[in-house]
Amino acid sequence: MEKIYARTKGIRPDVVSGFCPGCMHSTVIKLIGEVLEEMNIIDKTVAVLGIGCCGLKMEYMSYDNITSPHGRACAVATGIKRSNPDSLVYTYQGDGDFASIGLAESVSAANRGENISVIFINNGIYGMTGGQLAPTTLLGMKASTAPKGRIAEEHGYPMHMCEILNQLTAPCYLERTSCNTPQNTLKTRKAIKKAFQNQLDGKGFSMVEVVTNCPTNWGLDPLKSLEFLNEKMLTEYPLGVIRDNG
Amino acid sequence: MPKVEIRSESCKSCGYCVKFCPKQVLAIGDKVNSKGYEYAKVAKPEACIGCKMCGVICPDAAIEVYK
């Protein structure tokens, strides 16, 4: 019998991920591993990890990685890639990391057209620290630091990073995907592959924003979190290719 | 005939595979693994069509599919 769907070598065979049940961090890390394996480039890849739940990845994945200061992943990746252009360098960052504390690093790397790939996990909340307000938190959505929910007058509006970066000239590829269904998960996989291929081809900055869930801090079980993702998150963050100069 | 295998130790009982299997092959079982999760089981192996959807949706890479 032929194995037609196998656990990727990009994650350790004997380790269970530290992520909560149903958390799509696990899904995306698995997809990245599958793509790297398929492209046969695991041995030249360096993952640059953001701070927060992203960091749970380091024990789970099987290849080179570096943990960056909170928000600085795009700057760290810039340093690695420029000084070692043969490596495939991608950042793996959450919304607090990429869109709040690291906004300057993210926008500046995109604006320079750094030849790196960004996998941006948008679940609308701070996970590791316990459900605080994120730049991507939906209007009305409760957070541990916004007990009445996000109020536009007080907190502003959810930030759309793909659209913000789309104002810049340099970025090559911007796509927003999700892992809410097998079909969308396969689209995310394809988008990740494209982002990596762009880098191998020297085309510059690519970002895949994956709209995901945080069952724990949303206070929902995994299946309920899928409903919230479908009904609320994807309404605010419509999926699709925002730019493709690849 | 296609076959799915579940690595019970990796399963966190999220239920995604059960929800998305088009042939209702999978179910959450009543046995728990060492982490305390009631792991998924293959309830109707004969119905499997080897579409891999369960493997794709499983966050924790707990499912492998053979054909």
Added chain:
Amino acid sequence: MKRVFMKGCEAIAEAAVRAGCRFFAGYPITPQNEIPEYFSRRLPEVGGVFIQGESEVASISMVYGAASAGTRSMTSSSSPGISLKSEGISYCAAARIPMVYANISRGGPGVGSIQPAQMDYMQATKASGNGGFKMMVLAPSTVQEAVDMTFAAFDYADRDRNPVLILCDGVIGTMMEPVVLPEMKSDEEVAAIKNSKKWAAIGHKVDYANRGWIQPGNWSTAIMQQGNEEAAVMYENWQKNDVQVEHYQVEDAELVMVAYGISARIAKTVVDKYRADGKKVGLIRPITVYPFPYKAIENLNYNQVKAILDVEMSIPAQMLEDVSLAVKGRCPIETCLCSGGNLMKKEQVMDAVAKLI
């Protein structure tokens, strides 16, 4: 040996390039701008990379990345910019990433003044970021010394897998002096240094145990403690092996000044002045301010030494605390201080000495 006339900042940058530095990221701030400007011209000539980061915070993170990929890397800034870099410096120290940075320090605190000062001593030697890590801190008092220290700093950094700081005041950074530059490392030597860093994160075969894993922290407190214990042993070894100090006319001195960097240079002229009149004045000059030369001060003959004069361009005095630790109350310690960007004047030091002899 050929001498060239160079500004301190540019000489530091050239020395770094000759030591094999192939990556620099920095952000504009006075009075260190000649360092990034020089690198921006020079690095492309040798196949290196210069980036003007979007901030100090980003620049040090870029250096953290480049150095983690095995490249000899550097950044520089001036006082408030160094504060911003403390995040990345702490990460480098935690993850044991070798890199070199220079603080061409200016008046503080806050935005302070753009004039030279020695007001970052505590920050440099005691707490350059969170977490209690230490670095070797080299304090040049001539442009030549700045060159030699920068060149050597990359070797120390690689030997220890730790950051090294060149603590240089704005005077040395901006003055021009004749210097002899070290020989340029060949491309082969530079490549060999990079290739020797098997721990670098550049991609490895799938092999969990041997993957490049740059860890500025760990979920395991046991592993964290072990790393900190190893670092502590390294810090102690510096105290045994790597202290550098200059004794100037100390042997029979009854008054000993302690000063580093530009203050030491001024203090030296004061020693010469008094010696010409037969007055027994000497100088101890810490060259490494970390590890601090406690022994040199501790081992003075306190039957002979009547007083110590701590000379530094900082109010309140900062190095004074280290001097006191070494003197252990065996003689009075006086200070001669200025601050906020005011340069130490020879007359001020002359007067301070006059009061003590």
